Amino acid sequence: MRCVIARFPFDLTKSGVLESMKGVKPEPVVGESVTIGRRVYPVKQVGQVVTRQDRRDFSAGEVVRAMTMLGFTCHGLPQAPAAPAPALTPFQRAAVKLGAPAPVTVSV
Numbered sequence: 001m002r003c004v005i006a007r008f009p010f011d012l013t014k015s016g017v018l019e020s021m022k023g024v025k026p027e028p029v030v031g032e033s034v035t036i037g038r039r040v041y042p043v044k045q046v047g048q049v050v051t052r053q054d055r056r057d058f059s060a061g062e063v064v065r066a067m068t069m070l071g072f073t074c075h076g077l078p079q080a081p082a083a084p085a086p087a088l089t090p091f092q093r094a095a096v097k098l099g100a101p102a103p104v105t106v107s108v
Helices: 014-021 043-051 060-070 090-097
Strands: 002-005 008-011 033-036 039-042 073-075
Touching: 002 060, 008 043, 014 033, 014 043, 014 060, 033 043, 033 060, 039 043, 043 060, 060 073
Parallel strands: none
Antiparallel strands: 002 008, 033 039, 033 073
């Protein structure tokens, strides 16, 4: 399939991408990623291996679009863990134990 990445046309196939990524160790994922085989790779790593271009020359969106067109599963940005609930003060904990409703906190 013809894909344009960094203003250059590439004829990519699913089997060609699988062959290119064979034996490549995935880097830690901190942004968008793509599942190739049983491994999850950062899209910039896949783009670099497949196109042989510097990662600064193309956007993650271009690689995501190309990999999606080829049938690979792409993942968005990893979800940040939820912020922990603010801890109750000793006075608030005692009030709850005595039957008062739990205080409602509003985070800004």
